[in-house]
Amino acid sequence: MLQASDTSDITIPSVFLAKNEYRALLYLSKIVDTPMMILLQLDDFITWPxxxxxxxxxxxxxxxxxxxYISxxxxxxxxKQQEVAPIDVVSRLLMKQFLTEKVKENEAEECAICLEDYINGEELRVLPCKHDFHTVCVDAWLTTQKKFCxxxxxxITFIIEKTTHLLQQNSQQAPLLIEP
Ligand SMILES: [Zn+2]
Ligand SMILES: [Zn+2]
Structure with missing residues (x-):
């Protein structure tokens, strides 16, 4: 490598080996007595680029x-969570019993969700807007579909928040619904 004369015409063939291949060759050289011929082949198909x-x-x-997809x-x-009402809010809504003899003139006598007529003595859920439905029907609607009547x-969550806020301002016990 340190020749005083021009060495540009000297070519020293060299090859790079991975450690595993080096070990395999080393192992072969120890167990084989005769000289080995190693054929270097370039695998075009599995080159790194x-x-x-x-x-x-x-x-x-x-x-x-x-x-x-994940995002x-x-x-x-x-x-979906923003579109539905929390279960604890829905469970705190007013309930009433449907009594045939107490039905007023313009009061609904059927559930607008399942379209079944109310049966005397049935439990109904009353929303803050005063519309009533079967408890099962409206609870399922509010907690799995939409938080709207x-x-x-x-x-319903907006009305409850507003009501609670107004009542807190008046320093009163805060029920969720004000009776008219
Ligand atoms: Zn119903
Ligand atoms: Zn309503």
Missing amino acids: LLDILMIIFVSPSIIMIFI WQLRQRRR PICKRD
Whole structure:
């Protein structure tokens, strides 16, 4: 390597080996007495740039798609939670018993959700907007579909928040619904 004369015409063949291949060759050299001929072959198909390109083409879009899908699922779940009323809020809403003899002239006698007529003595849930429904029907509607009254579309959580806030301002015990 330190020749005073010009060495540019000297070519020293060299090859890079991975550690595993080096060990395999070392092992062979110990067990084989005769000289070995090692044939170096370039595998065109599995050269690293091709692998990299394949990774970029197939793996990256899959990761991006999975990421987009997960974030979309999370957004959907969050939106769904915002659209429905919490169970504890719904369970604190007023209830009344349907009595045929006490029905006033313009009062509903059927549930607007299942369209079944109320039976005498049946338990009904009364929303802050004064519309009533079967407890089972309206509880399922508010907690799994929408937090709006199925008839007048008023947000029951908004009405409750407003009522509670007004009552707190008046320093009173805060029931969820004010009787008219
Ligand atoms: Zn019903
Ligand atoms: Zn209503």
